[in-house]
Amino acid sequence: MNRPTRAxxxxxxxxxxxxxxxxxxxxxxxxxxxxxVEAYCGPDDPASHSYRGKTKRNAxxxxxxxxxxxxxxxxxxxxxxxxxxxxxxxxxxxxxxxxIVDGRDFAYPRRRAAKRDRDLAxxxxxxxxxxxxxxxxxxxxxxxxxxPVVLRTGATPARISTGPRVGIAVAQDxxxxxxxxxxxxxxxxxxxxxx
DNA sequence: ACCCCGATCTCCT
DNA sequence: GGAGATCGGGGTT
Numbered sequence: 001m002n003r004p005t006r007a008x009x010x011x012x013x014x015x016x017x018x019x020x021x022x023x024x025x026x027x028x029x030x031x032x033x034x035x036x037v038e039a040y041c042g043p044d045d046p047a048s049h050s051y052r053g054k055t056k057r058n059a060x061x062x063x064x065x066x067x068x069x070x071x072x073x074x075x076x077x078x079x080x081x082x083x084x085x086x087x088x089x090x091x092x093x094x095x096x097x098x099x100i101v102d103g104r105d106f107a108y109p110r111r112r113a114a115k116r117d118r119d120l121a122x123x124x125x126x127x128x129x130x131x132x133x134x135x136x137x138x139x140x141x142x143x144x145x146x147x148p149v150v151l152r153t154g155a156t157p158a159r160i161s162t163g164p165r166v167g168i169a170v171a172q173d174x175x176x177x178x179x180x181x182x183x184x185x186x187x188x189x190x191x192x193x194x195x
Numbered sequence: 196a197c198c199c200c201g202a203t204c205t206c207c208t
Numbered sequence: 209g210g211a212g213a214t215c216g217g218g219g220t221t
Contacts, residue, residue, distance in 0.1 A: 049218095057218060074202050075215025113204060125202050167201065188209090192201090 002153040003143055009065040009084050013039035013091040016084040018178045020093055022156045025080075025142075027149035028110075028132035030103035032121055034095055035157075036179035036186045038165045040081070042090035046170040050090030060139045061090035068149055070128070070138040077125035078134050082142065082151070096124045096166065096177070099185045107131070123187040157181070168192040 004023065009016060017039040025032045040048040042061070049058045049071065060069045061083055069081040069092050085091030098121040100107050107120045107130040114120045114130075121127040128134070133149060142151040159181035164172050169192035179186045 052219080055219075072217065073200075073215095075217075077202055077215095079202080123202065129203095169200095187202095190202095 003145075004066070004151055004153050006064065006066050006143060009082065009143075010086050011084060012086070013041050013084050013093055014176065016082075016091075017093045017176070018160055019156065020082060020095070021160060021178060021180055022154040024101065024152040024154050025095065025098065025127075025131065025149065026152060027137070028103070028130075029106040030131045031101050031152075032098035032127060032131060033101045033154060034098050035183040036095075036097035036177070038094040038096055038178070039176040040092045040094060041176075042085060042092075047165065047168040048090070048092070050092070054090070058090070061085065061092050062088055063139070064141075066141060066143045066151070068133075068137055068140045068142055070133060070135060072135070073125065078128040079124040080128050080133050080137070094124060095127055097122045097179070097183075097185050097187045098127050098130075099183065100130060118185045120185075122185045157183075163189070164191070166190055166192075 017037045042050045050061045065084045067083045081092035081094045083092050100120045121130045140147045140149050157180040161181045162175040163177050165177045167190045
């Protein structure tokens with residue numbers, strides 16, 4: 001089992017994001033092969049939680065790369081990001097979708113609405129739910145084998161597509177979303193409203 | 196105290 | 209495949 005390096009996760013989120021495709025996130029008895037991600041570029045990116053500076057909520061993004069940034073949304077869901085900023089600058093890659101390659105028996109009961117394998121983690125909050133990730137995992141070191149959630153390297157997909165990020169109303173011109181072209185487990189696209 | 200934000204589910208077509 | 213309902217928390221005033 002290959003583990004990513006801290007250096008390999010340090011840099012411009014736009015460069016790190018596609019390299020995470022094909023990697024595996026392991027938690028809660030489930031292994032998820034990442035098939036869709038989005039880059040969030042800190043102070044340069046109005047859609048990033050870190051755009052307006054450091055707060056208690058987003059502090060993890062200023063920490064070392066390779067840690068998990070977990071945020072709560074819609075009053076009932078969590079989404080997870082891999083921190084990747086260089087020199088204490090905030091940056092992160094949102095993990096949007098994955099294929100469950102191991103531990104389906106754990107994932108299904110956590111994803112009551114999932115009818116088929118590809119529904120288990122074809123969205124950021126679904127991914128978090130399938131792996132039972134939540135508040136407690138915020139700040140976890142993905143490179144520490146003792147961590148409750150770890151990352152493994154996997155083969156980068158042969159074909160990668162890019163496009164606008166999902167559901168955000170700013171910076172829509174930037175193709176900062178990356179996905180494995182032929183994966184059936186990518187999320188459904190929505191353009192953000194407003195503004 | 197207020198306003199803004201967003202992912203998923205359940206129907207329905 | 210699409211539309212509408214659902215909810216709690218973060219940040220700022």
